[in-house]
Amino acid sequence: MKKRIIHLFMAAGFLLLAGACSNSPTAKESMDQYVDKWNKQNFAEMYDQLSAEAQKSISKDDFIKRNKSIYEDVGVADLKVTTGDQDEKEKDKKDSQTVPYKVSMNTLAGPVSFEGKAKLVKEKKDGKTSWNINWNPSFIFSQLKKGETVRITAEEPVRGNIYDRNGKALATNAKVPEIGVVRGELGDHKDAVLKKLAGLLDMEKGDIEKQLSASWVQNDSFVPLKKVKPDEKELIKKATSLPGVLKQDTTSRYYPYGEAAAHLTGYIRPITDEELKQNKDNYSQHSMLGIVGLEHIYEKQLRGEIGWSISIPESGATIASKAAKDGTDIHTTIDVKKQQEIYSQLKNDSGAAVALQPQTGETLALVSAPSYDPNGFLFGWKKGEWEKLNKDSAAPFTAKFNKTYAPGSTIKPITAAIGLNNGAIKADEKKHIVGKEWQKDSSWGGYKVARVSEQLSDVDLENALITSDNIYFAQTAIDTGRDKFVEGLKSFGFEEKLGYEFPTTASSIANDGIDSDILLGDTAYGQGQMLMSPIHLAAAYTPFINDGNLIKPRLIKTDGDEKEIWHKNLVTADEAAAITKGLKGVVDDPRGSAYKPVVKGLSIAGKTGTAELKKKKGEKGKENGWFTAYDYKKKDLLVTMMVEDVSNRGGSSYVVNKVKQLFK
Numbered sequence: 125m126k127k128r129i130i131h132l133f134m135a136a137g138f139l140l141l142a143g144a145c146s147n148s149p150t151a152k153e154s155m156d157q158y159v160d161k162w163n164k165q166n167f168a169e170m171y172d173q174l175s176a177e178a179q180k181s182i183s184k185d186d187f188i189k190r191n192k193s194i195y196e197d198v199g200v201a202d203l204k205v206t207t208g209d210q211d212e213k214e215k216d217k218k219d220s221q222t223v224p225y226k227v228s229m230n231t232l233a234g235p236v237s238f239e240g241k242a243k244l245v246k247e248k249k250d251g252k253t254s255w256n257i258n259w260n261p262s263f264i265f266s267q268l269k270k271g272e273t274v275r276i277t278a279e280e281p282v283r284g285n286i287y288d289r290n291g292k293a294l295a296t297n298a299k300v301p302e303i304g305v306v307r308g309e310l311g312d313h314k315d316a317v318l319k320k321l322a323g324l325l326d327m328e329k330g331d332i333e334k335q336l337s338a339s340w341v342q343n344d345s346f347v348p349l350k351k352v353k354p355d356e357k358e359l360i361k362k363a364t365s366l367p368g369v370l371k372q373d374t375t376s377r378y379y380p381y382g383e384a385a386a387h388l389t390g391y392i393r394p395i396t397d398e399e400l401k402q403n404k405d406n407y408s409q410h411s412m413l414g415i416v417g418l419e420h421i422y423e424k425q426l427r428g429e430i431g432w433s434i435s436i437p438e439s440g441a442t443i444a445s446k447a448a449k450d451g452t453d454i455h456t457t458i459d460v461k462k463q464q465e466i467y468s469q470l471k472n473d474s475g476a477a478v479a480l481q482p483q484t485g486e487t488l489a490l491v492s493a494p495s496y497d498p499n500g501f502l503f504g505w506k507k508g509e510w511e512k513l514n515k516d517s518a519a520p521f522t523a524k525f526n527k528t529y530a531p532g533s534t535i536k537p538i539t540a541a542i543g544l545n546n547g548a549i550k551a552d553e554k555k556h557i558v559g560k561e562w563q564k565d566s567s568w569g570g571y572k573v574a575r576v577s578e579q580l581s582d583v584d585l586e587n588a589l590i591t592s593d594n595i596y597f598a599q600t601a602i603d604t605g606r607d608k609f610v611e612g613l614k615s616f617g618f619e620e621k622l623g624y625e626f627p628t629t630a631s632s633i634a635n636d637g638i639d640s641d642i643l644l645g646d647t648a649y650g651q652g653q654m655l656m657s658p659i660h661l662a663a664a665y666t667p668f669i670n671d672g673n674l675i676k677p678r679l680i681k682t683d684g685d686e687k688e689i690w691h692k693n694l695v696t697a698d699e700a701a702a703i704t705k706g707l708k709g710v711v712d713d714p715r716g717s718a719y720k721p722v723v724k725g726l727s728i729a730g731k732t733g734t735a736e737l738k739k740k741k742g743e744k745g746k747e748n749g750w751f752t753a754y755d756y757k758k759k760d761l762l763v764t765m766m767v768e769d770v771s772n773r774g775g776s777s778y779v780v781n782k783v784k785q786l787f788k
Contacts, residue, residue: 148254149254150215151214151215151221151244152207152210152215152221153255154173154254154255154256154257155223155242155244155255157173158170158173158257159206159207159225161173163203163204163205165191165192165195165200165203167187167188167191167192168184168188170187170191171184171187171188173256173257174187174256174257175244175245175247175256175257175258175259176247176256177245177258178256178257178258178259190264191264194264194274197274197276198233198276198434199232199405200229200230201229201231202228202229202230203227203228203229204227204229205225205226205228206225206226207223207224207225208223208224208226209224210223218246219245219246220243220244220246220258221243221255222241222242222243222244223242224239224240224241224242225239225240225242226239227239231432231434231444232276232404232405232432232434232446233433233434233443233444233446234432234444234445234446235444236265236443236444238265238266239266240262240266242257242258242259242263243257243258244256244257244258245258265434265443267436267441267443268436269438269439271438272436272438272439273436273437274434274435274436274443275434275436275437276432276433276434277432277433277434277435278410278411278431278432279430279431279432279433279448280408280411280430280431281427281429281431281448281449281450282297282428282448282450282451283297283392283412283426283427283450283451284422284425284426284427284428284454285454286418286419286422286426286454286456287453287454287456288458288459288460288463289455289457289459289488289681290459290460292380292460293380294379294380294381294389294418294458294460295377295378295418295419296377297375297376297377297378298377298380299354299373299374299375300352300354300373300374300375300503301351301352301354301371301372301373301374302348302349302350302351302352302372302373302374303321303325303348303349303351303360303363303369303371304347304371304372305318305332305347305349305368306343306345306346306368306370307336307341307342307343307345307347307368308342308343308368309367309368310367310368311367313367317366317367317368317369318332318333320366321349321363321366321369324359325349325350326504326505326506326507327349327350332349335347346372348372348374350503350504351374351376351502351503353378355380377412377502378499378502379391379497379498379499381463381464382497382498383471383495383496383497384460384467384468384471384491385458385460385463385467386417386492386497387417387491387492387495387522387523387524387525388417388418388458388491388626389498390417390418390419390421390498391414391415391416391417391498391502392412392415392419392501392502393412393413393415393501393502394410394412394413395407395409395411395412397409399413406427406429406430407430408430411430414426415501416521416523417523418454418456418626421625421626421627422454425451425452426452426454427451428448428449428450428451428452429448430448431445431446431448431449432446433445455681456487457481457487457488457678457679457680457681458487458488458679459479459488459489462479462488462489462761462786463488463489463490465489465786466479466489466491466763466786467491467493469765469782469785470493470765470767471495472493473493473494473768474493474494474524474767474769475493475524475765475766475768475779476491476492476524476527476658476766477489477490477491477525477658477763477764478491478658478661478662478764478765479662479761479762479786480663480666480677480761481760481762482665482666482669482670482754482760482761482762483669483670483687483759483760484687485663485666485675485676485677485678486677486678487659487677487678488761490523490525490626490659491525492522492523492524492525493520493524494516494518494520495520496513496520518768525658526626526627526628526629526658527657528629528630528632528656528657529655529656529657529735529748529766530650530654530655530735530748531650531654531655531656531661531733531735532651532733532734532735532748532750532776533592533594533650533717533731533733533734533750534650534661534731534732534750535647535648535649535650535654535733536588536589536597536648536649536731537589537665537703537706537707538613538616539600539601539648539649540585540588540597540703540706541667541668541694541695541700542600542601542608542609542612542615542616543600543601543603543604544585544699544703545694545695545699546605546609546612548603548604548605549585549603550585551584551585551586551698551699551703552584552702554582554583554584555582555583556581556582557581557582557583557593557595557596557599558578558581559578560576560577560578561573561574561575561595562595562598562599564602564641568641571642573594573595573645573646573649574594574595575594576591576592576594577591579591580593585702586702586705586706586709587706587709588706589703589706589707589709589731590706590709590710590713590715590716591715592717592731594649594651597649598645598646598648598649599645600648601645601647601648602641602648606638606641606644609647609648610633610638613633615691615694616664616674616694617631617660617674617690617691618631618633618656619631619632619633622657622659622660622663622677623676624659624677624678624679625678625679626659628657628659628660629655629657631654631655631660632653632654632655633647633653633654634647634652634653634654650733650735651735651736658765658766659677661750661752661764662677662752662762662763663676663677665752665754665762665764667695668695668700668703668704668754669700669756669759669762670700671697671700672692672693672695672696672697672699672700673689673691673692673693673694674689674690674691674692674694675688675689676688676689676690704729704756707730707731708728708729708756710729710730710732711729711730711753717732717776717777718730718753718776718780721777721780721781723785723787723788726755726784726788727755727756727757727758728754728755728756728784728787729753729754730751730752730753730754730783731751731752731753732777732779732780733749733751733752733776734748734749734770734775735747735748735750746769747769747771747775748768748769749766749767749770749773749776749777749779750764750765750779751764751776751780751782752764752765753783753787755787761786763783763786763787765779765782765783766779767782
């Protein structure tokens with residue numbers, strides 16, 4: 125019995141030995157294991173499967189670093205490595221065998237695929253025999269040999285231009301002068317020349333000297349110092365009159381209209397490392413990026429597609445290449461002449477203005493003030509200019525035309541339209557209003573709506589608009605009813621995305637809805653919680669020129685360029701005419717808030733507004749002045765302008781004067 129047990133254990137031992145031998149991976153199986161790690165880009169474990177000879181040629185750290193770096197730099201994606209079947213003769217070889225493999229991947233420069241044969245050698249490591257890979261650089265790319273490197277080259281696309289409606293460039297790639305120095309031609313008064321040049325270029329003399337002492341600079345080398353705007357002809361003349369100072373032409377993004385169109389165009393600047401990490405596929409460390417304005421909004425179209433080339437410089441072999449695709453131009457509806465006219469009126473204030481072609485919705489101007497020169501991001505800032513702009517409480521870098529503000533009395537024509545559409549008022553019917561103050565009933569407590577004048581006791585729509593009667597419009601909203609009034613505001617685009625090409629904050633009616641008749645009445649004459657953007661307010665006046673149809677504003681020219689009706693039939697043609705009649709009186713009637721200053725020869729209708737900004741009732745706050753006006757005869761121009769803090773400058777009359785100049 126005992127002897128039999130021993131024989132059984134011996135038999136089991138033979139089986140275990142046999143199993144151990146049969147479970148030892150073949151060359152093909154070892155390669156399959158390696159390929160599995162390769163597909164996962166597990167370079168550390170891949171190194172462990174390399175032959176002694178391969179490991180001798182490269183350290184583990186270098187192997188991991190090199191493979192990882194190349195794969196990341198060329199943007200490897202969708203890596204797929206497979207092994208093929210061995211020749212039968214290869215399988216019989218005892219000490220070394222080859223296994224075919226295929227590699228495919230996507231890279232920044234396009235797809236790459238190649239085939240190869242891996243040589244595996246049988247080696248003994250740590251007392252175990254295994255098949256190990258005789259790795260060489262061709263595993264990375266088939267053309268790559270020992271001692272060679274991989275180069276990734278970017279080809280920047282040509283950025284598209286931004287044009288106004290008449291083909292005038294708002295943002296363009298211009299030939300610009302670059303001022304530089306030839307060190308060997310500075311003459312005997314080098315210090316004096318560099319000091320004077322530093323003053324002209326608004327640079328530090330030490331910074332110029334540092335650039336001139338760079339290791340690459342020879343006495344006859346042109347050392348570029350600063351690009352200057354093409355219109356700075358006097359500066360160029362003075363600089364190049366100095367010995368050793370020359371000008372060479374280069375290409376740069378350029379904004380010909382500077383501050384006048386800055387918030388519209390935005391600007392580009394060199395991409396940061398952090399931005400590059402998020403945009404690896406279509407940008408390089410030398411790329412420029414659109415930051416705000418149209419440059420940012422249409423970055424993808426303007427930018428185009430970067431070109432890439434993956435090559436081996438030592439042999440000249442190209443692994444993959446993809447040509448750059450230039451960006452496309454953007455054609456806007458802007459009239460740059462009108463843009464400049466409006467900016468000249470607004471540039472010394474803090475505010476915004478929008479001009480529309482009211483029959484088509486085309487945007488003729490988008491202006492914000494104070495402003496900045498977007499060329500500063502490319503050509504540099506004058507000493508102290510950047511700090512001054514950053515500290516300015518009026519936020520010169522922020523566009524104001526797409527933000528929302530309390531509209532004040534400019535909302536009254538819209539309240540009238542809603543009241544007419546719902547039958548709460550009729551244009552020729554009069555409301556009997558006595559005194560300067562009114563409240564619906566005693567439930568309002570001590571709160572009353574006040575109007576400027578009590579001269580009129582029987583008020584129709586025309587006179588209500590001319591005198592800007594708060595009580596008339598508060599009663600109109602209350603008679604319309606909260607739900608219908610809110611519905612009417614929404615038909616004018618409130619609480620709706622504008623769908624405008626320049627992202628714009630949606631206009632809002634109230635913080636938490638209109639929850640009382642007091643707030644309903646206040647909202648009707650622009651003193652509630654309502655907020656509107658200048659862009660939306662301008663569009664909201666288009667029904668009064670288009671027989672009651674609200675025209676959707678647009679900024680980009682399209683094929684056909686037909687107008688788009690945003691909301692139809694907000695009032696009848698007769699009701700729209702009645703509102704325009706009242707708005708004509710606001711300008712032409714001595715009682716109207718836009719009567720002064722008188723500018724003869726104008727055929728405009730409009731409404732002023734003053735919105736007091738205060739945290740709580742009873743306190744005195746800053747006032748924003750508004751004026752929205754349109755030419756009721758030509759019907760070719762509608763302007764909304766808002767100026768901040770007009771309380772000590774004549775209120776809305778300060779804005780009226782500026783807007784009237786635009787209709788001359």
